[in-house]
Amino acid sequence: MVLRCRGWRIGPIGAARQCTRPHSTRAVRTAVLQAEHRAPPILDSGAIASRTSIRTLASSSRTSSRPNDTIYALATGAGRAGVAIIRISGAAVAHIYHSLCLTSRLQPYVRLPPAHKLVVRNVHHPHTRELLDAGAGAILFPAGASYTGETSLELHIHGGVATVSDVLDALGSIRTEARVRPAEAGEFTRRAFEHGRLDLARAEALHALVQAETSMQRRVAVQGTAGFQAKRYEAMRAQLLQAMAMTEALIDFSDEDGVEDGTWMAAVGSVEQMAQLLRGELGVDSAQAWRGATGTRHVGEIVSDGVRLAIYGPPNAGKSSLLNRLADRDAAIVSDVPGTTRDVLQVHLDLGGYKVIVYDTAGLRTRACDEIERIGIARARDAVQSADLSLLVIPADSTSNPPLLRPHSYTAHDADLVFINKTDLHPECARVSGATTWKGSVKTGAGLAELMAGLAQLIQTKYAVSTTEAPLITHTRHRFLLLECLDHINRFLDLARARDPDLVLAAEELRYAAKSLGKITGNHLSADEILGSIFSTFCIGK
Incomplete structure (x- = not known):
């Protein structure tokens, strides 16, 4: 094998040769240390900023607020409660505390309360000195040891609607050199990210935990907030950087003893191992990755978003009645007229601890009455194909079974699911061959408990979540960035298989792959729009 780098031709691996360029005696180790701090190459069209500078850019580019504003918001739910928590963060926390929390003589306290300890205080209006709440709690969090990384204060007040409203109005009336204003959606968590208190993956997990x-x-969300998911991503990124460092060691230190022997093969082997892991997680093969496939939904993504169960079958089989039974309400219109259901309806259930989204679809038949029904049948087929599970509902007196439809995500090991309805009218009915079959009556409720238990068991088995390892993919954003990473890895492996590998291009593909992984956790994040789209979904007090 002949390696090519920056116009230099390196002979067969293991061959001795002379080089006039000076090199370090610890070439590979030096290359590894330089990998994180290396300046962007000429091939990179945009400079890769550091994590700190990008956070500063993301903060300063916001037009609706300034990073030195002091923000406040109700962190607990709206409405009456025993206790309501108001969160305050920013440079004016000390001034706010001395303005609101007064002694029995209506004088400010001499000093701030001890950090991380609850103290009892009376809350007054900063201008009129009116008593707004008596016996409230106050907790001070110093900068660097708070959720946001800034000096923060929590007021634990009584949860009456008027009390909360008046305290929030009092906060809005405070005037200081640092602007005091209500927080925007997700701004507390965004500040925590910008101050390095958590990474982007943990921020998304925190939002998932609240929701x-x-x-x-x-x-799944707790595993993410504990940092287990981020650790997996950082370990993968470190593996790619190690392979990139070994590749660049061949470029920069190719004549050092011990550098070339086995170094290239070790780098390629490490990347191949990473590619195999990603293909398994994404559910794609090497050919699909090149075609830009979207991959199948990951277990973590399915658990987070919900298992999609599509109910389909012929008209008047009892699909809508089954949906109403499962939802315990009249979610769908039920009629003896064939073709009543035209559009796809959905309800959310909790089966075995999993969120399940059940879809009721239009009845499938070859001859539709009108164009609207034909559209409904087409949507029904699309719903089944994009679902995670599909359940065929047929009447017990059916003389011919309709064709079984299978979601795109099904494998050869996934069994078809069938529910035979109306057994109260026709007790004797045959099971569908080769399918997991339940029998019962939606009208009388017979067999529905067995159906629910069977579906719950199936979901718990099919989408089991490890208790020791966090899921790698919990959001669609993760999946697409991993597909992007896999695409660069495949390009690297294609270069590696060439008789004359270009090491410079190979190292660049690894750099781009590592950059895609870094975007998941916010490391080397370069687009402020991504931050805004994520944090805008948070509640105001978070």
Whole structure:
């Protein structure tokens, strides 16, 4: 094999030769240390900024606020409660504390309360000195040891609607050199990211934890907030940087003893291992990655967003009635007229701790009455193909079974699911061969408990989440960035298979691959729009 780098031709691996350029005696180690701090190459069209400078740019580019503003918001839910928490963060925290928390003589306290300790204080209006709440709690968090990284204050006040409203109005009336204003959606968490208190993956996991509706969603989110998911990404990124450093060691230190022997093969082997991991996580093969496939939804992504279960079958089979039974309400119109359901309806369920989105689709038949029904049938087929699970509902008196439809995500190991309805009218009915079959009656409720238990067991088995390792993909953004990373890795491997590998281009592909991984955690993040789209989905007090 002959390696080519920057116009130099390097002979067969292991061959001795003379070089006039000076090199370090610890070439590989030096290259590894330089990998994180290396200046962007000429091939890179845009400079790769450091994590700190990008955070500063992201903060300063916001037009609706200034980074030195002091922000406040209600961190607990709206409405009556025993306790309401108001969160305050910024440079004016000390001034706010001395303005609101007064002694029995209506004088400010001499000093701030001890950090991380709850103290009891009376909250007054900063101008009229009116008592707004008696016996409230106050906790001070110093800069560097708070959620946002800034000096922060929490006021634990009584949760009456009027009390909360008056305290928030009092905060808005405070005038200082540092502007005091209500926080924007997700601004507390955004400041935590900008001050290095958490990475982007943990911020997304925190949002998922707040939004969790089922125990499995909570479990996946907790793994992310604990940093387990980010550690996996950083370990993968470090592996790519190590391979890139070994490749660049051949470019810069090719004549050092011990550098060339086995170094290139070790780098290629490490990258091939990474490619195999990503293909398994994304559900694509090497050919699909080159065609820009979107991949299949990952278990973590399915658990976070919900398992999509599509109910399909012929008209008047009882699909809409089954949906209403599962939802325990009249979610769909039920009628004896064939073709009543025209559009795709959905309800959300909790099955075995998993969020399940059940879709009711139009009845499938070859001869539709009108154009609207034909569109409904086409949407029904699309819903089944894009679902994670599909359930065929047929009446017990059916003389011919409709064709089984399978989602695109199904493998050869996934069994078809069938529910035979109306067994109260026709108790004797045959099971569908080769499919997992349940029998029952939506009208009487017979067999529905077995159906629900069977679906819950199937979902728990198919989408089991490890308790020791965090899912790699929990959001669609993660999947597309990993596909981008895999595309660069495939390009690197294609270069590596050439008889005359271009090491400079190979190192660049690894750099781009590592950059794609860095975007997931916010390392080397270069687009402020990405930050805005993520943090804007947070609640105001977060």
